[in-house]
Amino acid sequence: DNVRQGKSPSCGTKWSTRTHSFSVETSTNNGNSNNDAIESSFRSGCTNVEIEIKMDSNGFETTAFLKNKSGSKILSSEKNIGANKSKTLSKCLPSGDYTFTIKDFDGICCRYGEGYYKISLDG
Numbered sequence: 001d002n003v004r005q006g007k008s009p010s011c012g013t014k015w016s017t018r019t020h021s022f023s024v025e026t027s028t029n030n031g032n033s034n035n036d037a038i039e040s041s042f043r044s045g046c047t048n049v050e051i052e053i054k055m056d057s058n059g060f061e062t063t064a065f066l067k068n069k070s071g072s073k074i075l076s077s078e079k080n081i082g083a084n085k086s087k088t089l090s091k092c093l094p095s096g097d098y099t100f101t102i103k104d105f106d107g108i109c110c111r112y113g114e115g116y117y118k119i120s121l122d123g
Contacts, residue, residue, distance in 0.1 A: 046092035056113030
């Protein structure tokens with residue numbers, strides 16, 4: 001399945017930055033898909049990428065962004081998610097290499113709540 005998920009490694013472990021790199025590859029649809037969203041992304045030459053972020057009680061501390069290989073920001077959320085709230089960033093991306101970065105003063109898990117982030121490609 002095309003989901004990558006990250007959480008703080010353990011309660012009590014402080015971190016300020018987590019980075020994950022991934023590649024998107026698009027191809028032509030061979031007509032076997034029963035999923036309209038996936039079929040649509042094949043037709044448009046891109047892959048649907050969703051990044052779900054759940055904050056701890058200090059959501060104002062967190063910045064998250066997705067950059068392409070040349071370093072341009074494609075998606076971002078800059079200290080604008082409320083305490084214990086979720087936000088989903090999404091975009092249909094062409095083939096290429098991307099890097100997701102999340103920054104928080106003390107991480108998004110444990111002492112101040114159970115935050116997480118999840119990256120999904122095409123569902």
